[in-house]
Amino acid sequence: MTASDLGRKLVDHDGISRPEATNERRQKMEAILAGERAFAHKLQLVALAAWATTMLIPLAGIIGVLTPARDNSSGMYIAFMFLGLVGVLAFVLAILTTAAWLFRSRTSTMTAIEMRLASLEDLIERSGRSRQER
Numbered sequence: 001m002t003a004s005d006l007g008r009k010l011v012d013h014d015g016i017s018r019p020e021a022t023n024e025r026r027q028k029m030e031a032i033l034a035g036e037r038a039f040a041h042k043l044q045l046v047a048l049a050a051w052a053t054t055m056l057i058p059l060a061g062i063i064g065v066l067t068p069a070r071d072n073s074s075g076m077y078i079a080f081m082f083l084g085l086v087g088v089l090a091f092v093l094a095i096l097t098t099a100a101w102l103f104r105s106r107t108s109t110m111t112a113i114e115m116r117l118a119s120l121e122d123l124i125e126r127s128g129r130s131r132q133e134r
Contacts, residue, residue: 029115036104036111043101050094057087 060083064076 040104047097050090053090054094
């Protein structure tokens, strides 16, 4: 069950007939949101590492070009090919993880908003019931 599914169930809760069900769902929702935040943080770290690698590859290439070549330049050719491959892979990984991180953070934010709205709904229902009982 995803966080948005659980958020919808939390919003469509049956807090009047079974108030403990709302608390159980809220705890499950908070656990799922904590997991999503941790995953988003890991994605952010991977994205930052990939962008740092992507930025360091041209620097390594410049240093390689400025270094005087020796008689055997096939080693230098292999090193540049390897740097190019690592650079392209790091760039693709950086773009994908950045996009995933941005979309995931928005999803978890929307789920947190749904959870807060459900809490507000509970508060309004409880205050309405307490006024009716008076």
